[in-house]
Amino acid sequence: MTPDQLATAIRHALVRAIEDGALALEPAQVPAEITVERPRNPDHGDYATNIALQVAKPAGTSPRAVAELIAVRLREVGGVASVDVAGPGFLNVTLDAATLGELARSVVVAGESYGRIDRYAGTRVNVEFISANPTGPLHLGHTRWAAVGDAIARVLEAAGAEVVREFYINDRGLQMDKFGMSLEARALGTEPPEGGYHGAYVDDIARQVVAADPSILELTGPDRWAAFREAGYALQLQQQKDVLDGFNTHFDVWYSERTLHSSGAVERGLARLREHGHVFESDGAVWLRTTDFDDDKDRVLVRSNGELTYFASDTAYYVDKRDRGFDVCIYLLGADHHGYVNRLRAVAACAGDDPDVNIEVLIGQLVKMMKGGEEVRLSKRAGNMITLEDLVDEVGVDAARYSLIRYPVDSPLTLDLDLLVSRSNDNPVYYVQYAHARIASVLRNAGDLGIDWRGATADLSLLTHERETALLGLIGELPRVVGTASELREPHRVARYLEELANAYHKFYDVCRVLPGADADVEPINVARLWLCGAARQTLENGLALLGVSAPDRM
RNA sequence: GCGCCCGUAGCUCAACGGAUAGAGCAUCUGACUACGGAUCAGAAGGUUAGAGGUUCGAGUCCUCUCGGGCGCGCCA
Secondary structure, rough: OOOOHHHHHHHHHHHHHHHOOOOOHHHHHHOOOOEEOOOOOOHOOOOOOOOOHHHHHHHHHOOHHHHHHHHHHHHHOHHHHHHHEOOOOEEEEEEHHHHHHHHHHHHHHHHHOOOOOOOOOOOOEEEEOOOOOOOOOEEEEHHHHHHHHHHHHHHHOOOOEEEEEEEEEEEEEEHHHHHHHHHHHHHHHOOOOOOOOOOOHHHHHHHHHHHHHHHHHHOHHHHHHHHHHHHHHHHHHHHHHHHHEEEEEEOOOOEEEHHHOOOOHHHHHHHHHHHHEEEEEOOEEEEEEEHHHHOOOEEEEOOHHHHHHHHHHHHHHHHHHHHHOOEEEEEEEEEHHHHHHHHHEEEEEHHHOOOOOOOEEEEEEOOEEEEEEEEEEOOOOHHHEHHOOOOOHHHHHHHHHHHOOOOOOOOOOEEEEEHHHOOOOOOOHHHHHHHHHHHHHHHHHHHHHOOOOOOOOOOOOOOHHHHHHHHHHHOOHHHHHHHHHHHHHOHHHHHHHHHHHHHHHHHHHHHHOOOOOHHHHHHHHHHHHHHHHHHHHHHHHHHHHHOOOOOOOOO
């Protein structure tokens, strides 16, 4: 029995109590969600629910009395071994061993699809993240989003959503020109202009550009730096794509800001906003009245000199996404952009959408790096800038991704490079991966012993050891973890869950011998435990896949 | 000045309004001549920054104070 099935059984028990007249409650007062959770304390059974505490007040009686009414009816349900009323009115449910054990079989049978749910079936989601200028390498700030954004996309997919990962290329405007002029300057051996780009990578790209086409130096005037700009753009963008590819983060759409303008999307976007009546003119400029929807000031779309603002691109881009059929547009932005939240939400509202439904702006705090006990200051001046590439070179893709994903993004994160580099259990990713490798080893050994556990008849009711039931219970949690992680857009919950699961496996392994000892026959308990191992391995693999982290058979 | 985020063990951090606030690291003590010791068992470590409030119940929600990070252009 899965936790969801138990929740349904509890609901039925509650409804029956109402129908029997034992409980004075309107059907409408039954909560939409019945919370079933695994108690921290094993004495509290396999599962616990607080439903009695929730409905006691509207029912006009005490929580414990309600709990008793539900308990009596729940005990009749097949697979339920016992139901206790505890504390202020919690219901503690214990399943019988066979019912719990069968979970192992169903997980192994489900394979890679275990953990997938249909909560967001039919929902099209656009997840936009990183969206850097193509004027330099991706740095540490981008890296957090590369890992977390991709994990959010994976979790949403597991929850049934149709997800597109999108990277908005800021390839238009003054910064690009400065980039071109900086490249030109370095190629000519002069200093980049005021506000230009510095660092070794600028020299590298300049060299590459000249090497690819030496005739570029024969150009003059703006033609020359524009040519450097275009050639450098192509190289830098490709470099970003390659690095992200190596980071196991693959974008479905690379959306160029230039394309947005050349395609007429900007005009269409402005037209849409005018239709809804939130555009006005003042002081020779065109404005969007975002203050109609919680923004603290109105925003300029077209400057009095006729030029479009960056904000105009933003609005058009949003409208374009919606026109492409996305129900939800998720933006992942750094904390230094949190001032954009209200205006982006206002854009959605001005376009006639519901900002609470169609747009979602997630703000992530910045990452700090410690090395040798000191903070590594991040600066675009090359020397101490940490790039995504640097991080991966130092600690590897799995450790880098995992370390960035395992913390909620709304709190600032401090990473200690020294700890990450050491391949010890200081980094929990190894703890989780080790559990997977350990199981893989056991299963290999079973094969070497000629044990065909999947083909044998197994009595899974033998899995009654406290460590076995604890492990089974946690294995059963994956679908619900996917549910909360996807709903809250918090993939760190998956990582935390995997650590718990790995811990439960190690504890089980420590006291429960899986394979028969030397010269011993294969007993039913060996087969049952192999099923448990198979289920645990599959759950770890599926969970790690949600994070884009590998599940190695050997380490 | 206004706004957003944060403040939990020595350190890095968990905890969809639930039961005795949990892990890892660091410190101390233990455990295999059988499946991977990158493991497991145990000890120690807390006024959840502070003060009020909401309710059966608050680290979590509301108000205020203190402390830290960030943001407030017809810039991109």
